[in-house]
Amino acid sequence: MKYQIGDRILLLSSKEEGTVVDFVNDNMVMIEVKGTSFPVYLDQIDFPYFHRFTQQKLVKEEPRLIPGDEIKVDRRKYEVFKTDKGMFLSVLPVYQMDGYDETVKLMKFNLFNDTPHAMRFYFQIWLNNQLDLEIKNEIQPYNHFYLADLIFESLNDNPRFEFTFFLKEPQAKLATSVKKTWKIKPRQMFVQLEQLRAKEEATITYPLFDKFPDKEPEPPAPAEPAKKKAASAITSLGSGNFASLLSKIQLQPETxxxxxxxxxxxxxxxxxxxxxxxxxxxxxxxxxxFQRYLELAISHHQHNLIVIHGVGKGKLRDEIHQVLKQTPEVATYVNQYHGRYGYGATEITFK
Known part of the structure; x- marks a missing residue:
């Protein structure tokens, strides 16, 4: 190829200089201009040396003084303020020739922080409910971060991206963290790639959030202890199926x-x-x-949960299994012998 990574180049359309940072395919490279990376075709760039030579003057002219030049201008009021567009994910497909047709070989994922906040983030890729990649790092305001490459065939492995963002400098009115999950749907991805090719565009973007969320208000203090409220509710409702009984008992968490x-x-x-x-x-x-920890596991997108209920007469185990049968987010649950718990625990796997 004509260029190598690290070469200085000239963008023909704007006469701006940049650097080659990556190869996309035989016809495109990824360049960085003033801190922003984007793909371009090879016929849109050239080496900058001829342009530099023709722009230079052998004899420098003395600057001509104009009355008023000695007055300093406050240029801060002319600065362009950056807008807060949020956090989003960018997907760059990389193509290869398959006979006479171009097919997608892999996809490059970049994280874009178009907010005024510096953030720490925790990123995971899960394939077939197995952890494939884990990253802990920081991303600065109005900047981007390269995450990973994903082979195109991995779309058949139910890929899921898990994000947790934390403000590097916490603010009293903003939440401590924000969690986001992005599940890649193969059929939808195929359609978007075809639309991308038809429009002759380079990347697909997926918004994660528009702005960092505000802090939620503190819940009101419970009027009475949960234990006393549970006992009074049970006395009034009497015996019966505890899965239905539990839905009628409104217990307030003490902590x-x-x-x-x-x-x-x-x-x-x-x-x-x-x-x-x-x-x-x-x-x-x-x-x-059990119900509270089950709901927490679902809301935090946990992949499994072990519930230790003991053996006894099996009443608690049976009621737990009855709740799990009625929970759509549960994929499987099993109560089998475990070296640590014996038969006194149920392992739950979520969808």
């Missing part, structure tokens, strides 16, 4: 919960003052904790 990969539902792990409670009250507290 905020963090998602877990493993949840222990033994009553002594959930409630310090559990002695003296009836079996039905204990069961309600256990099911309430």
């Amino acid at each position: 905020s919960l963090e998602p877990k990969q493993e949840v222990d539902l033994h009553i002594e792990a959930l409630e310090k003052n559990w002695k003296g409670l009836s079996n039905i009250a204990i069961l309600a507290i256990q099911l309430n904790a």
Whole structure:
């Protein structure tokens, strides 16, 4: 190829100089001009040396003084302010010749931060529910970050991108973090690639968020302890199926919960003052904790969750399985022998 990575080039349309940073295919290269990278065809660029030579004058003319030149102009008011367009993902398909036709070989993914905030981010690629790539890094305001290449055949492996963004300098009115998931749909991707080729454009963009979200207001304090509310609700409702019973008990969490990969539902792990409670009250507290951690796992896009319910008479296990049957986000659940828990735990896998 005429150019190599690192070569200085001249963009013929604007006479701006840039640098070759990557090869796209035999007809295109990726260049960087003033901190911005984009693909161009080879016939749109040239080496800058001839242009530099023709622009230089052998004898420099003395600057001509014009009255008023000595007055300094405040140019800050003429600066163009950058707009906050949000965070988005850019996909650059790389083609190869297959006989007489061009086919997509792989896709290059870049993250664009078009916001005024510097952020730390945590990025994962999952293929067939298996972690394939993990990145922890930072991205500056109005800048981009190269993430990864994905082979085109990987679209058959249900690829999923997981993002978690944190403000590098936390702000009181903004949320601590924001999580985003992007699942690639092969059929939709095929259509967009055909449209891209028809329009003769280079990249596809996917918005992740328009602006960093505001902090959510604090929830009101519970009017009464969850344990006492559960006991009164159970007394009024009587016996019956606990999956339906639990949906009628509105328990307020006493503290905020963090998602877990493993949840222990033994009553002594959930409630310090559990002695003296009836079996039905204990069961309600256990099911309430299970429901809250299940919802947390789903909202945080966890891939699995282990629930330790013990063996006993199997009442808690059966009620948990009844809830899982009615939860559409659950792919599978199994209660089989485990070296650590025996038969006292159920492993849940989410879609």
